[in-house]
Amino acid sequence: MQRWIVALLCLPAMAMAAPPFERGGLGLNPDTLDKHRIVLEQGLPDATLDQRASPEITTLDFNTLLRMQVISHMEIQVGINAYRYQKFKSENDNGDLDGLGDSSIGAKFALYRGEVFRAALLAGMLMDTSSDSFKEEEDGSFAAISGGWWLDDRHQLQLSVRFEDDGSESTTTVVPSWHARLNDQWAVFLDAGFTQNQDDGDDNNRAGGGVTWMMTPQIQFDLYGRGALDSDSVDNEAGLGVAVAF
Numbered sequence: 001m002q003r004w005i006v007a008l009l010c011l012p013a014m015a016m017a018a019p020p021f022e023r024g025g026l027g028l029n030p031d032t033l034d035k036h037r038i039v040l041e042q043g044l045p046d047a048t049l050d051q052r053a054s055p056e057i058t059t060l061d062f063n064t065l066l067r068m069q070v071i072s073h074m075e076i077q078v079g080i081n082a083y084r085y086q087k088f089k090s091e092n093d094n095g096d097l098d099g100l101g102d103s104s105i106g107a108k109f110a111l112y113r114g115e116v117f118r119a120a121l122l123a124g125m126l127m128d129t130s131s132d133s134f135k136e137e138e139d140g141s142f143a144a145i146s147g148g149w150w151l152d153d154r155h156q157l158q159l160s161v162r163f164e165d166d167g168s169e170s171t172t173t174v175v176p177s178w179h180a181r182l183n184d185q186w187a188v189f190l191d192a193g194f195t196q197n198q199d200d201g202d203d204n205n206r207a208g209g210g211v212t213w214m215m216t217p218q219i220q221f222d223l224y225g226r227g228a229l230d231s232d233s234v235d236n237e238a239g240l241g242v243a244v245a246f
Helices: 002-016
Strands: 038-050 056-071 074-089 094-099 103-113 117-127 140-150 155-165 170-181 186-197 204-216 219-228 236-245
Antiparallel strands (some): 074 094, 117 140, 186 204
């Protein structure tokens, strides 16, 4: 009898558990969606400032990610850069570009789900759906693997590795991160991204953190910022986003 009472008391907490959103961290979440769940994640926008060379480039990306649970421990992810704006500035020229960005489709699998450790794999295709301003006429592919360690019910460590070939260059990105849930609504995280370019040595190393706010059990807002770790990396990146679970 006591066992049934405990189970009933736990049901509200289970229903209130936050979905495993991908935003706003840089790495891959080691959790997959619950069965028959749909999530829409939207950048409002994600921004980068690159001052490594001339021209100086500021980019705004309104990235959209639709995630759909199809069977247990597997989800389909469809991404599109719904709108991209880019401003460039140099001593001799100033201007801007805008239009549609690239798209992607992939499948995410839960490799292992334990009480302390979980792991997931994501793989898919990159599609050059950009408007003429950004088109490169090249498709590509990507794969990522992630592991997460739950230190207790509020603190988590993650490590993910992403391999990407966009048709013109290949990169490997390693992302260590730390996540802490402050209460049922607020959480914070710290992360770093170490990206190695196998083709031209144009590496990009940055670190920072962010905060998430669960406005309701199904709606999350995120805010993050990162800075370059060396002079050869993109100077700053920041973003604001919303994720909604259905």
